[in-house]
Amino acid sequence: MPSLAVSDPLSASPDLTDSKKIKKKSKKIESMDLDTENGHAIEELKSEKKKKKEKKKLDSSEDETEKSEKKSKKKKRKADDDDEDEETKELSDGSNLKKAKVVEDENPNSLSKFRISEAVKAKLKSKGIEALFPIQAMTFNLVHDGSDLVGRARTGQGKTLAFVLPLLESLTNGPFKASRKTGYGRTPSVLVLLPTRELAKQVHVDFEFYGGAVGLSACCVYGGASMRDQEHALKRGVDIIIGTPGRVKDLIERNSLDLKTLKFRVLDEADEMLNMGFVDDVEFILGKVEDVTKVQTLLFSATLPDWVKKISARFLKADKKTIDLVGNEKLKASASVRHLVLPCSHAARPQLIPDVIRCYSRGGRTIIFTETKESASQLSGLLPGARALHGDIAQAQREVILAGFRSGRFLVLVATNVAARGLDINDVQLIIQCEPPRDVEAYIHRSGRTGRAGNTGVAVLLYEPKFSRSIFRIEKESGVKFEHISAPQPADVAESAGSEAADAISSVSDSVIPVFRQQAEQLLSSSGISAVDLLAKALAKSAGYTDIKKRSILSSMENYVTVLLQSGKPFYTPTFAFSTMKRFLPVEKVEGVKNLSLTADGMGAVFDVPADDLSLFLEGQENADMVTVEVLKTLPPLQEKEQSNSRGRFGGGNRRGGGGGNRFSGGGRRGGFSSGGGRGGSRGGSRFGRRN
Numbered sequence: 297m298p299s300l301a302v303s304d305p306l307s308a309s310p311d312l313t314d315s316k317k318i319k320k321k322s323k324k325i326e327s328m329d330l331d332t333e334n335g336h337a338i339e340e341l342k343s344e345k346k347k348k349k350e351k352k353k354l355d356s357s358e359d360e361t362e363k364s365e366k367k368s369k370k371k372k373r374k375a376d377d378d379d380e381d382e383e384t385k386e387l388s389d390g391s392n393l394k395k396a397k398v399v400e401d402e403n404p405n406s407l408s409k410f411r412i413s414e415a416v417k418a419k420l421k422s423k424g425i426e427a428l429f430p431i432q433a434m435t436f437n438l439v440h441d442g443s444d445l446v447g448r449a450r451t452g453q454g455k456t457l458a459f460v461l462p463l464l465e466s467l468t469n470g471p472f473k474a475s476r477k478t479g480y481g482r483t484p485s486v487l488v489l490l491p492t493r494e495l496a497k498q499v500h501v502d503f504e505f506y507g508g509a510v511g512l513s514a515c516c517v518y519g520g521a522s523m524r525d526q527e528h529a530l531k532r533g534v535d536i537i538i539g540t541p542g543r544v545k546d547l548i549e550r551n552s553l554d555l556k557t558l559k560f561r562v563l564d565e566a567d568e569m570l571n572m573g574f575v576d577d578v579e580f581i582l583g584k585v586e587d588v589t590k591v592q593t594l595l596f597s598a599t600l601p602d603w604v605k606k607i608s609a610r611f612l613k614a615d616k617k618t619i620d621l622v623g624n625e626k627l628k629a630s631a632s633v634r635h636l637v638l639p640c641s642h643a644a645r646p647q648l649i650p651d652v653i654r655c656y657s658r659g660g661r662t663i664i665f666t667e668t669k670e671s672a673s674q675l676s677g678l679l680p681g682a683r684a685l686h687g688d689i690a691q692a693q694r695e696v697i698l699a700g701f702r703s704g705r706f707l708v709l710v711a712t713n714v715a716a717r718g719l720d721i722n723d724v725q726l727i728i729q730c731e732p733p734r735d736v737e738a739y740i741h742r743s744g745r746t747g748r749a750g751n752t753g754v755a756v757l758l759y760e761p762k763f764s765r766s767i768f769r770i771e772k773e774s775g776v777k778f779e780h781i782s783a784p785q786p787a788d789v790a791e792s793a794g795s796e797a798a799d800a801i802s803s804v805s806d807s808v809i810p811v812f813r814q815q816a817e818q819l820l821s822s823s824g825i826s827a828v829d830l831l832a833k834a835l836a837k838s839a840g841y842t843d844i845k846k847r848s849i850l851s852s853m854e855n856y857v858t859v860l861l862q863s864g865k866p867f868y869t870p871t872f873a874f875s876t877m878k879r880f881l882p883v884e885k886v887e888g889v890k891n892l893s894l895t896a897d898g899m900g901a902v903f904d905v906p907a908d909d910l911s912l913f914l915e916g917q918e919n920a921d922m923v924t925v926e927v928l929k930t931l932p933p934l935q936e937k938e939q940s941n942s943r944g945r946f947g948g949g950n951r952r953g954g955g956g957g958n959r960f961s962g963g964g965r966r967g968g969f970s971s972g973g974g975r976g977g978s979r980g981g982s983r984f985g986r987r988n
């Protein structure tokens with residue numbers, strides 16, 4: 297709903313008394329929820345005040361009236377002061393506010409330093425935004441003053457408002473104010489192109505929220521939704537169109553979208569347009585504006601591949617400005633995210649992921665990325681309370697799912713790349729990527745769904761232990777320093793779930809005791825174990841555990857234990873290690889070993905043994921001279937393996953200089969792998985109670 301449009305004339309005039317008065321009153325009108333014309337509403341306010349005063353006079357003695365008037369004057373003054381600008385606040389609210397003002401004034405990016413109208417400022421402040429982020433501060437004046445722009449910043453740094461704000465101000469208070477069309481049937485002044493419907497809708501929400509405050513309307517157009525409704529909205533007239541290239545092109549071709557009055561074109565996530573095959577559509581749309589000098593074009597892109605450079609040269613003015621906050625800096629991914637890698641075989645994912653969520657999500661939202669739509673659906677089916685989001689899900693359903701995730705109705709979203717870009721969802725604490733993505737950009741954008749707007753987050757990248765090489769490419773190209781962790785052990789996770797269960801039990805009312813006591817006594821006497829042990833079992837059950845499994849730290853597989861085999865001599869090849877085992881174990885047990893890797897120093901072999909066979913391995917070593925088998929709690933540095941070329945761009949693996957065999961896996965360079973998150977910060981665990 298557009299709010300009262302008082303800001304347009306007001307913010308144009310620098311002052312002052314009258315405008316302040318109108319502003320104060322209009323705020324009151326807003327709070328009274330009057331949806332009416334400004335002047336009309338002020339009149340209503342005045343007459344209501346008058347009536348109140350008269351009523352008071354009648355109801356009370358003169359003294360009383362005087363008192364109450366003083367009181368209401370005082371109240372009014374306070375309310376007015378609250379609404380007032382900083383100067384007035386200072387006078388009435390004392391030293392703290394003075395300090396706050398000084399701090400605000402010192403911040404070169406505070407809102408007051410920019411030509412942002414009061415109405416938009418109020419909206420920003422209602423969202424807790426008191427100052428512009430660097431990308432916004434650096435681009436605001438350039439855009440406001442008419443430059444074409446290429447902008448680049450890391451994920452979550454506020455690129456959306458970097459174009460929304462100057463563009464709104466430019467249209468309503470800046471250079472385009474006079475020439476902007478208004479009224480029924482007006483053709484749009486702004487066209488924003490985005491690669492996905494979800495992103496388009498998100499940006500649309502921002503335009504509606506902030507643009508509504510200055511009387512601008514926005515319309516979102518994308519495939520999968522009714523063309524007729526969108527055409528109807530365009531016919532009525534709109535100021536800002538936000539859409540995906542395919543639908544925008546269709547609308548132009550049907551003569552439903554007329555770009556003749558366009559003042560701004562924005563290409564957001566331009567490199568993703570390229571990845572998603574929108575090259576022709578984008579070029580068609582940009583080519584529709586014949587006189588480029590009449591339109592201002594802004595382009596935001598995480599990377600600048602050739603095509604993006606080409607369109608920027610072809611469709612932006614020659615004197616365009618470039619603001620690049622990533623540039624040649626090594627770290628391309630978000631710096632507010634802890635980037636973790638965790639070895640995990642494909643089969644172990646469904647058991648491991650709930651525990652990773654318990655350990656790292658801090659009770660907030662988690663997005664899990666898979667490579668295919670099938671695995672997103674499959675995995676979401678295996679994780680209680682999770683929902684899938686991918687391109688095969690109907691648009692309407694996708695919107696319901698995203699809304700549910702945003703509102704916290706469910707906290708785990710399993711998605712394909714469709715959710716990787718741009719999505720801005722509050723309180724996403726954890727990103728899990730089920731395997732190293734095909735390209736580094738995907739890693740940067742996926743991990744960038746957390747740690748946004750100055751918050752911190754965790755991104756966990758799972759990888760098949762035998763294909764560790766792919767993570768080095770990501771590490772190198774993204775500039776991220778991965779922390780190597782091993783899987784949280786079920787016992788640790790269970791222990792923390794137990795303490796939550798204990799809290800829950802303590803909160804149960806005493807009223808249940810008489811009802812359950814008899815059964816408890818019977819259970820205790822028939823169990824043959826102590827009351828404490830029995831209570832421990834009850835706690836476990838209430839936390840969702842009926843047994844505690846072992847988990848490999850090498851592959852995260854449940855019911856496997858990771859061991860180190862040594863024989864006092866180097867193992868030159870895995871075959872040597874297998875031959876050594878065959879000296880003291882039956883062949884079929886040796887064949888049951890999984891994920892064998894040689895240690896970086898070549899003096900040992902690390903592998904997974906089925907939990908049931910562990911004692912055989914530990915006892916067997918006694919019969920083999922010089923041989924030791926040791927259960928590992930942390931992984932030593934391992935030799936890297938060549939990845940078979942199933943994953944295209946990460947295959948081959950000679951990018952790090954070749955010679956693979958003796959390269960350490962990452963943990964080694966940093967002195968071994970740290971242990972899993974264990975119990976750290978585990979909250980909200982009951983969402984994933986084990987169902988054994």
Ligand SMILES: Nc1ncnc2c1ncn2[C@@H]1O[C@H](COP(=O)(O)OP(=O)(O)OP(=O)(O)O)[C@@H](O)[C@H]1O
Nearest residue numbers: 425427428429451452453454455456457718720749
């Ligand atoms: N100046 C600001 N102060 C506080 N929060 C802000 C500010 N600007 C933007 N935000 C918030 O930061 C979050 C991230 O902004 P936005 O989605 O625009 O980032 P982005 O750079 O486009 O990220 P991505 O590259 O992932 O698309 C949003 O929730 C937004 O409301």
